[in-house]
Amino acid sequence: QSALTQPASVSGSPGQSITISCSGISSDVSGSKSVSWYQHHPGKAPKLMISDVNDRPSGVSNRFSGSKSGNTAYLTISGLQAEDEADYYCSSYMSSSTVLFGGGTKLTVL
Amino acid sequence: QVQLVQSGPEVKKPGASVKVSCKASGYTFTNYYLHWVRQAPGQGLEWMGIINPSSGSTTYAQKFQGRVSMTRDTSTTTVYMELSSLRSEDTAVYYCVRTRQTYDSSAYSAWGQGTLVTVSS
Numbered sequence: 246q247s248a249l250t251q252p253a254s255v256s257g258s259p260g261q262s263i264t265i266s267c268s269g270i271s272s273d274v275s276g277s278k279s280v281s282w283y284q285h286h287p288g289k290a291p292k293l294m295i296s297d298v299n300d301r302p303s304g305v306s307n308r309f310s311g312s313k314s315g316n317t318a319y320l321t322i323s324g325l326q327a328e329d330e331a332d333y334y335c336s337s338y339m340s341s342s343t344v345l346f347g348g349g350t351k352l353t354v355l
Numbered sequence: 356q357v358q359l360v361q362s363g364p365e366v367k368k369p370g371a372s373v374k375v376s377c378k379a380s381g382y383t384f385t386n387y388y389l390h391w392v393r394q395a396p397g398q399g400l401e402w403m404g405i406i407n408p409s410s411g412s413t414t415y416a417q418k419f420q421g422r423v424s425m426t427r428d429t430s431t432t433t434v435y436m437e438l439s440s441l442r443s444e445d446t447a448v449y450y451c452v453r454t455r456q457t458y459d460s461s462a463y464s465a466w467g468q469g470t471l472v473t474v475s476s
Contacts, residue, residue, distance in 0.1 A: 248399070279460040283400070290469060291400065296455055296462030334400050338461035342405065342414045344390065345461075349399040 249335055249347035256353040257325045265350045267335030268317040279338035280318045282311055285349075286331045294333075295320060322352075330354040357381040359451050359467035366473045372439040375470045377451030384432040385409040388454045390463065391425065391436045395447040403449075405459065406434055441474045448472075 249269040257263040267280070282295040293302055295311035298318065308326075312319045318337075322329055335347040362376040377389070391403040404415035406425040413425045419438070427434045438445060448469040455464035 279462065281460070281462040283463075285400075290450065290466035291463075293455065293462055293464050296460065296464075302455065302464060332399075336400075336402070336461040338459065342459065343416060344402040344405075346392075346400045346402055 247345075249337060249345050251333075251335060251347035251350045253348070254351045254353065256355055257322075258355045259325050259327065261325050262321060262323040263325060263352065264322075265320045265333055265335075265352070266317055267319070267337075267347045269337060269345065269347075280311070280313060281336045281338075282309075282318075282320045283334045283336070284329075284331045285334060291334065325354055327354050357453065357465045359453060359465055361449075361451055361467040361470045364471040364473070366475065367441050369442055369474055369476055371441050371474075372437060373441060373472050374435055374437040375449050375451075375472070376433055376435050377467050378431065378433045379408075379453070380432060382453075384429060386457050388459045389427075389434050390452050390454070392450045392452055392463075393447040394450070395444070398447075401447075402461075403436070407459075408432075408434065438472075441472075443474050446472065446474045 280298045283291040284294050285291040294309050298313045299311040308323045310321045333350045337345050358380045360378045365373050367373050385408050390405045393401050406413045408427045424437045450469050451467040452463035453465040455462040
């Protein structure tokens with residue numbers, strides 16, 4: 246199965262908002278209530294930022310939010326900060342008890 | 356606190372097998388699903404499979420069917436991932452991850468430190 250589709254890169258200036266998209270076939274992203282987003286700084290383990298489309302785990306800044314429309318999920322980061330610069334991955338849990346990841350998006354804070 | 360501690364780095368020759376362990380602590384081992392995820396150099400995250408520590412049942416990504424085996428030892432709260440017929444493309448950091456909730460999902464709230472597996476002749 247192909248990976249979910251994310252833009253290779255996005256960028257924004259400090260204080261701005263950015264949105265990263267994650268699109269896939271309808272049997273996974275659109276049909277799945279389990280879409281998650283991860284922040285990954287090189288050399289460290291990825292960190293769960295959003296689960297179940299729009300649920301933010303405790304300790305995650307409320308500047309991070311998730312949404313979904315049709316077969317595309319979105320991660321929005323508001324009030325960009327330098328430490329937000331990282332790779333971001335979406336994932337979807339499918340009815341076949343398998344998981345797909347997106348290809349990853351590199352966020353650059355200008 | 357929840358901890359997943361993985362075994363150390365491995366260097367293997369093409370065609371060999373590798374077995375990575377992941378010891379879980381800080382929670383009831385049989386209540387949460389454990390998955391394996393890998394990241395090759397310069398590449399994205401790739402899901403490999405899942406094991407239900409309670410039943411031992413597994414589901415593997417189609418790409419790894421026939422080459423991967425995930426097992427668990429409830430007495431030591433440890434899960435294992437064995438990958439056989441290694442090739443250079445299997446060079447990656449392998450992560451053991453735990454679901455955030457007791458139901459299965461792709462939301463991983465705990466990650467092991469990662470195990471670097473290098474496949475080289």
